[in-house]
Amino acid sequence: MNMWTNDWPRLELISAEGVEAIDATALRILEEVGQRIIHEPTLEMLRGAGLKIQGDTVHFDRGFVREALRQAPASFELQARNPEMSFVIGGNHMVNSPTGGAPFVSDLDGGRRPGNVEDYIKLVKAAHMSPQIHCIDSGIVETMDLPQPTRHLDMDYLAMRYSDKPLMTGGASYETSRNGVKMAAILFGGAEAIEQTPGLIGIVNPVSPLVWEENMLGSMHALASANQPVIFTPFLMAGTSAPVTMAGGVAQWCAENLACIAMIQTVRPGCPVVFGGYLTATDMALGQPTQGSPEWAMGILAGAQMARHYGLPFRGAGGWSSAKTVDAQSGYETVMGIWPALLSGTNFMLHAAGALESTMIISAEKMVMDFEILRMFEWMLDPGLPVNDDTLAFDAIAKTGPGGLFLASPHTAANFRSALYRSELASLEDVNLWTEQGSKDTLVRANERYKAILEAYEDPGLDDAIDAELQEFMAKRKSEIGTST
């Protein structure tokens, strides 16, 4: 199993009464306001379940929602084709996935450009090589150089081909998610193998506030009917897609998540789900969301606290940034968001590496910087700050004595390799040496490190027969979709 264990106490900014009040408001939204379900098969299913429906507005009553919550597991495993890379989502575990969904990519050498297959493969390779990245997002960048209707097949395939870590599919419609499920079935030896232990995880988003449209619900059906886990991701911007006051946003967030959980448990009782989403502020002058902002940080803490209330795993966002380049803003916004991820007990951190421009681009250098930041948090979780006779080092202190230098102590020689964190990116040298070596800022250093990571890439390989089967499936689907390349 490959995941973090986060035994830190949770930082909860909302009181127990506050949680109850938010939950009560969420239930009122579910029952009294309702949610638009723009998908006839889902409406039919919910009608069959006895819900009150007016037009396409469905009122989810609390009994129905509570029953769904009872059916959803508190944690579940996601399998990797390399069993050592499998992980658990939930409990005190945490896993990280790179940013997903960006249409653009950038690096220092080639600048900002549309996503493409060449960069896609490099990015997957780099994510594969980072021990702090546990999951591969098949939407790590859009391959804009491939035909739109079928590129999801190539993207899922390339993620499967170049990494043996668990997979998040970028699928966002019935067709695309169903294809992802079928390819995962091929990868893991059949539909039953992934029904028992899920082989990919997908995302379903409402259009906030309170609307679920056809493609997303189709994707939900494709995933849930195969028992593949689904993360819900409302994007709540206080003042535009959510109330301007955060507490109302949290309530709406809960209402949206609970509705989708109820739908999924109706499709497939027991299907694993992840309470997810973002809640942040809108910059009212620009109409843009803020990231690494106070609302962003508090949104992560609040969402995770509510997920805990409902007994569900939580998916938060990691190092998003509004910055346009790997500048100081990109650094401070990222860490503004990653501390709360740890403090909240986030179980699945999406967008944990690479995001700039509010995920409009994935930056190779930003990704490498984020790897380093994640490594630092990993170190704080393990080894942390162990206290025992050896680490208390009384004898070393006594022998070194007042005015002595611990550099010369046998205790230092015996322990420094394991006791001290060593950055792979930061400039720690003094300014003279730094200047001598070319005054390299983080962007330049990260660019060098990105190339070194790609140099060091170790191909996990892919079984020939499985590869052939995947290729065959893709060829067939492409020909059916009618844009064979």
Next chain:
Amino acid sequence: MNMWTNDWPRLELISAEGVEAIDATALRILEEVGQRIIHEPTLEMLRGAGLKIQGDTVHFDRGFVREALRQAPASFELQARNPEMSFVIGGNHMVNSPTGGAPFVSDLDGGRRPGNVEDYIKLVKAAHMSPQIHCIDSGIVETMDLPQPTRHLDMDYLAMRYSDKPLMTGGASYETSRNGVKMAAILFGGAEAIEQTPGLIGIVNPVSPLVWEENMLGSMHALASANQPVIFTPFLMAGTSAPVTMAGGVAQWCAENLACIAMIQTVRPGCPVVFGGYLTATDMALGQPTQGSPEWAMGILAGAQMARHYGLPFRGAGGWSSAKTVDAQSGYETVMGIWPALLSGTNFMLHAAGALESTMIISAEKMVMDFEILRMFEWMLDPGLPVNDDTLAFDAIAKTGPGGLFLASPHTAANFRSALYRSELASLEDVNLWTEQGSKDTLVRANERYKAILEAYEDPGLDDAIDAELQEFMAKRKSEIGTST
């Protein structure tokens, strides 16, 4: 009163048993290893107090230390000449002070250069204007263009002249700290006024491990005999000035702090003290300390936890960075350190703004970026995420309904100004607008903001009679020291 209130739960990485083990080790260090006291008057005082002394190594027994701990107050007030700016150090309060002690200054316009009076005044003005900076450090930058033996007088004076916030003196010897105390007495209307409510705070550092030299102990006597609070600041680098394993560093840190507290309470029972210092890693290849690293963050958490154990206020470090410029590293390292400051319940955050190159320089742009980062944390403390009927906004959600836009809601219009944080620095615009406006990164944006802050500076003035008295005192001392300028 001008300070933050931090009611967040404390993040404690060390178990209760771990705290006891560290305390027990600290007491063994105090008693068995002892500490070198290179200052005859202090040795004489400690001899008089009945301590065991061999050469200049003093063994502090636990009874003596515990009695000192009983005498030291858990919190105290530091007064400002503007009473609204006074604050309390201790309890659940937090105050921020800019970085101090840097010999160099830099900004985008003038580059890196030795500290000087002109920049000194600008930096004090900017710190004065930031609502997130509560204390002015008279060592905000060294005025290298003034004669060394007397520049401490000018620096204390300029800090008093251009800000009416409480003052930290840069004094680091008996002579310099005594002058600071005398000037504070003039500022506040006499020695008695500052004996009752302290009028400046100073710092005393050991040479770790376990050595206290003459100048620092002289400074300690000058401050403590006038009942002015003292912060202790060991700089513990795991592997050089402290054991390579952190727990031993924490124990040594406690031993050094407890020794100095015992000395201070012997000079002046009840004198306010602050448990302080840094504990971080040494980069073993470069011999440099790491900042914004895992050890840095855990050091803050551990130090504050021990200070709480001893019932003392805690002084931690804020946004130190090893970066050489306002690049991404400077951003991520800063926030890596400021989250733990809040999570640890740090009471006095020194180096909260401006530090680069491990505080070898104060950067104007870094300072402005840090102001912004501090503003974000302030927002999370207050207003935070209040939950009540108005913020839950059920009516707004019901009226906006599925698919609606909250931008049009009267609830948004009524609340957006107070509900949403607004950055004064970050780039939130989309990439096209950003490019149109000159592709300004954080360094450029912060430079513009620094100039705007200085433009907006409001002089708090200084009473003419007090000003004249301060000038007279300085002239007299300069002539006595023999380097009148």
